[in-house]
Amino acid sequence: MTTHEGENKSWYAIYVKSRCEKKAWQKLTDKGIECYLPLHEKVRQWSDRKKKVTIPLLPGYLFVHIHPHEMNCTLQTDHVLCFITTAGKASVIRDEEIQTLKRILAPEELTIGLSAEAVAPGQQVEVIAGPLRGMQGELIQLKGKKVVGVHIRQIPYTITVDIPLAHLIVIPNQ
Template identity: 45%
Template sequence: MIRAVNYKWYAVYVKSRAEKKALTELTLKGVNAYLPLRVVKRKWSDRVKLVEEPLLRGYLFVFVSEREYLTVLQTPGVVGYVKFEGKAAAIPEREIENLKIFLERNKAFVDVSYENIAKGQKVKVVGGPLEGIEGEVFELRGKKRISLRFETLGCSVFADVSLELLEKIELINS
């Protein structure tokens, strides 16, 4: 498949609790859309069940060119593009691919934080199910964790990773 240069990933806001419906509508229109899901335990009075829910409530991602830009906005459930300085903010393809890999390998053990977290040591996972993922190390609740920061959305994704599976990445001072 040949991919046009002008296709970019964007985040779109969707109506509350309408992420899966908006994804279906976009897909029916031929738009390449992605909804990151995570597995969580939900407890009802008579049972406990594992369910998939959106990782980032109120958002989904679309891979579109200028031609499909308005098609996305005319989709039921879609509220608008995530914008910075009045312009739809493109998300680097590498961030979307890392998120897909991260969730594919670790769907049931992912946590999301919207807090402004201080930067830590940059690392790369060299073994285990998250091999190849880069992020920042933070110490939370006594465990070493890796955080993949998606700065475009202003959030961080966390997963438990053993310290011996990490390799430091040297930063080049600019």
């Protein structure tokens, strides 16, 4: 891939065919396109056994780190359907949001959840202890547990992490 001077790479969310996230990731990587597929382990129960499987955290979505001129090459990749757009333009995902996803998925001792529910706005909080120290998010209550929710505006999911309330401080409204 050639780069154009003056253009910076940005993160974009792309929508891929159902259950093809790993295949799309591989095709994009083979083309030299930097992409991120958030994965997590989950225990699946079958009638005769339990098994740990690695599945996409955000079904149907991948993130690509590209120059704007690489969009057509990205779209011409097998299993890629479209860019997530706002007002007709591909939505840029902030670097901080990608880094937060990576930090959430790194420590294995955290309980990770995913909610497609529209979460009502709550108090903004910052984590002051533990492996996610410095992360900011929104305090929400989900199914009786207090958790921190991280919402990437361009996709319809809120990622939740169960963090003890003692590890949180409220960020005053500005």
